[in-house]
Amino acid sequence: MPELTQLVDHLDRLLAIDDFRDYGPNGLQVPGPVEVRTVVTGVSANGRLIDAAIAAGAQLIVVHHGLFWKGDPQEITPLLHRRLAPLIKHDVALAAYHLPLDAHAEHGNNALLAQALGGQDPQPFAEYGFRVSFPEPDGITIAELTERTTRAVGGRAPLVVPAGPERIRTLGIVSGAATDSILEASALGLDAFLTGEPAERGFSIATDAGIHFIAAGHHATETFGVRRLGEILAAEFGVEHTYIDVENPI
Structure with a gap:
């Protein structure tokens, strides 16, 4: 069986975590056993995911949203204790990758979502997103983009x-909670913008600027990258991998 440090070091290098200034630590957040046989991946390190991962026999849990964030209380709160206690009791490690996993050009949330939508010629957009085009044969309609988004998530x-043009040829994508990136999409002349979790002002910006706005769910738009990380570890190191989707409507 591979060692825990091998798996985490591999992901740290793959995602170039040292290149990011993030809201919380990337990489190993909770140590665990020396060796790993089973890896569970999921979007957020909440109690339901941790319990399900332990039941599945995981020695390592890899998530997008970890346990520690800037501005959190500087003590173990009851909420944090609820999440840490089962990890420590069962000797299960936890690693988290936030912005590096949003931004990665091949394995990141935005790149994989763009691919799932059938977008072409992906280019960096906003801080960690991508912009894509739909040239075939003359763009797509908002109904078509909505259908593709529904399937993708x-x-x-x-x-x-639906406040933009009849035919959509360009789309900006930023997963998670990035409503304000619609301003950059509009400034670039894009036809549509897609994020996960909407803010109220998104409606007014979209209607005033004449751009389509799609909010497909914070959780739903960020399932892609972490699942890919588990697949990479399974392929590279021969570990068993299970993705566990703790349903989240937000």
């Missing part, structure tokens, strides 16, 4: 503000 219908 597992059947969940997105919130849609």
